[in-house]
Amino acid sequence: MTKLHPTLAYHLSATLGWQQLRPLQEEFLKSFSPDCDALLVAPTAGGKTEAALFPLLTVMAEQGWQGLSVLYICPLKALLNNLEPRIAQYAGWLGRTVRLWHGDTSVTRRQAILRNPPDILLTTPESLESMLISASVDHRRLLSGVRSVVIDEVHAFAKDDRGWHLLCVLERIARLTGRPLQRIGLSATVGDPSGLLAWLQGAGRRPAQVVEPAIESAVGPPEIELDRVGNLANAAKIISMLHHGEKRLVFCDSRQTVEELGEALRKLGVTVFLSHASLSANERRRAEEAFSQARDCVIVATSTLELGIDVGDLDRVIQINSPWSVSSFLQRLGRTGRRPGQVRNCLLLTLSEEDTLTAAGLLLLWSTGYVEPSLPPPNPRHIVAQQVLALALQEGAIGDALWRDWWNGHWLFDPAATQPIMQHLLAKGYLRRDGHNLLIGEKAEQDFGRRHFMELMASFTAPPEFTVLQGGKEIGRCDPMLLTRAVQGPRLLLLAGRTWQVDWIDWKRRRCHVLPIEGTGGIARWSTTSSFAMSFALARAIRQVVLGEDPPVRLTHRAARALATARAELADVAAPDRTIVVRSGHDVLWWTWAGTRVNATLKASLGSLADPCARPDDLYIRLRNDLDAVTWREVGRSLHRLADPEVDSRAVHGLKFSAALPSDLAASTLAARLADRDNAWKVLNEPCIFSQSA
Known part of the structure; x- marks a missing residue:
């Protein structure tokens, strides 16, 4: 049982006026051990940062940890910037130092860190990779004393390849230190916390615990309202008329929508600030600071403000259309209700009937208590290839028999799985042999060597801007x-x-x-390589709404009319516990209500019976137009295996480091990520009705 360091306890009471710790902080302080990994789960503003740092600072002082001993890793530079003053204050009470290292950190500040490493370093996975492979950084001197790693917003890492990249980098750092690293993940509510923690532990087999205390009692249930407004101009009018004198945070699903809504609000005389990834760091910081200090204003943002960046006390959250996951909705909802006596709230403004139906489905799913599991993308073979090249840069040369040891037995680097990758890297010149050593090859320098191998430091590709x-x-x-x-x-x-x-x-x-210039007329547009995939759970919740079930939220008259219209239009294609094939004119549609990945899997498995020219929709699959009921029943009896979705060659090229993989492995990696076999089998095992008209 760890007791809070007396100096920390004094300053929390005397300097900050805290009367007691939050439940998560109390519980983890009692159960903390530097030899145990942990996942701390709490809603937004649940005190997760302090819960992790207070016992670490206590043990750091009591055991006399020296040099850089704690890494604090975040997915966003803005979140690190926001956290630094707070963490520095806590550490300063005990005479400990905190520094920041990310892509915007100046060379001068980095050199100062290298000369005099801090006790706690706030950073990103990409910056850690940079430290390891940079010729100007003595990574052994800098990182050899690391004992604990705090991973903030770990669920955000787990959902894509940045999570795999982070895990691999942590294994290499553990190898440098000669001891396992304690891993403390901080997460909002997730569907499978134990699974997320097991993933976070990587190759480790240390004791581990999930700390998720009961949610503190709220003033009352959240106030959720759904309205169908038709277009952004109407959304701007409603936002400008509601909640005068209050601070409102508006979430949009794209940078273009943020810009267009911000312009519309400004034309209506609203004090408005914007935040999205294509604004400069100074512009975002200026907007966020101004918003945190102002009243009667609006900040319009993408998901960049969904995470724990502090923009002050909010009164209202407004959502344009629907977020694509319950987890995201909970993050955004949790931005409100922080002040005593305030209720969490969210107003959803949808732009079409289809958007209204999707939002209603998500709210219905949320009301059941469902939260998506944080499942990392399968088969990250391209990250394995990137890691081998990065290690060759880090070490200069790696032994052809011992290089796997750097990842401490993690299953990603199983010999059978990595053999074809290594053969490809050598055959294509990404690696070269020198006796029993492997060195970086000319092909790697050509493809990834620009700007000191900058391309190898990140697992994602930023479009040219x-x-x-x-x-x-x-x-x-x-x-x-x-x-x-x-x-x-x-x-x-x-x-x-x-x-x-x-x-x-x-x-x-x-x-x-x-x-x-004065006036309007400017155009905002960005290309994007990412797209949202509707989940099986959300698609099924939307079907429940079509079948007449309303989410337990306030529906405006406009939203109710939009749902009534959608129900009338879809009445013949939705039925409980079964799917429907409908022939209408020249179209034959299989209404699976199963989501993007399931429908992609089913379309590939149907082969020639599916329309080869049509992409699967989130809710249905377009079939061959000469299909009849007899043939369809025969298919249902004979389909015993599922195929992976087809992969476009352009999509494979969009998979970063795909060139470092054999073409068949790159294609199968992407195909596995487009598939959902478990839920596809569920759909196939459901009764199916073949209808002649709709």
Whole structure:
């Protein structure tokens, strides 16, 4: 049982005025052991950062840890910036130091860290990789004393390849230290906390615990309202008219929507701030700081503000359309209700009947207590290839028989699984042999060697963008398409909620210089490589709404009418506990109500019976138009194996490091990520009705 260090306890009471710790903080302090991994689960603003740091600081002081001993890892630079003053205050009470190292950290500050390492380093997985492979960093001196790693928003890492990258980097650091690293994950509510913790432990077999105390009693149930507004202009009018004198955070699903809504609100006289990934760090920071200090204002953001960045006490959360997961909705809902006497709340404004139906399905799913499990994407073979190349850079040369030891027996580096990857890396020149050593090859330098192997440091690919500058000050970044498309008259951009006129373009340096102008007319648009996949659970919840079940939230008259219209239109294609094939004119549609990945799996498995020219919808699959009921029944009896979805070659190229894999492995890696076999079998085992008309 760990007791809070007396100096910490004194300052929490005397300096901050805390009367007691939060339940999560109390519980983890009592059960904490530096030899035990943990996952701390609590809603947004549940005190997770303090819950992890207070026992670590206590043990650090009591056991006399020296040098850099704790890594605090976040998925967003903005979140690290936001946390640094708070963590530095706690550590400073005990005479300990905290520093920040991420992509925006200056060379001067990095050199200062290398000369005098702090006790706690706040960083990202990409910056850790940079430290390991950089020739200018003595990574053994810097990282050899690390004992514990705190991974904030671990569920956000787990959902994509950044999580796999992080786990592999932590194994390499553990190898450098010569001891297992304690791993403490911080997460919002997730569907399978034990599974998430087991994944986070990597190759470790240490004791582990999930700490998830009962949620503190709230003033009352959250106030949720669903309204169908039709378009962004109407959404802006409603936001401008409601909740005067209050601080409102509006979530949108794209940067373009953020910009367009921000411009519409500004035209209506609303004090508005914007935050999304293509705004400059200074612009985002200015907006977030101004918003945190203001009243009667709105900040419009993408999911970048879904995570734990503190923008002050919020009164309202507004959602344009629906988030695609219950977990995301809980994060956003948890932004409110933090002050005593305040109730959590969210107003959802949908732009179409289809959007209204999706939002209703999500709210119905949320009301059941369902939360998606945080499942990492399967078969990260491309990350294995990246890690081998990164290790060759880190060490200069790696032994051809011992290189796997750097990941401490993690199953990703099983010899049978890695053999074809290594053969490919050697055959294509990504690696070269020197006796029994493996060194980085010329092909790796050609493909990944630009800017000191910057491409090898991140598991994700950022689309090319032009930096937008006004008078030497960076505003943000824009899609190159906006600078090349034909226009009549001046070229106008919409960025940071304002319209700018393009003055001149530096094509070589990828810079766009702009001038501010009065009025509107600017265009905002970004290409994107990501898309949301509707889950099986959400698709089935939408079917329940079509069948007449309303979510237990307030529906406006407009939302109720939109749901009534959708129910009338879909009445013949939805039935409880079964699927329906409907022939209507020349179309034959199989209404599975099963989601993106299930339908992609089923379409591939049906072979020639599916329409080869049509992509599967979230809710149905388009079949061959000459299909009849007899043939369909025969298919149902004979289909005994499932196929992986077809993979477009362009999609394979979009998988970072795919070139470092044999083409068949790259395609099968992506196919496995597009499939949902378990739920596809559920659909196949359900009764199916073949209807002649709808």
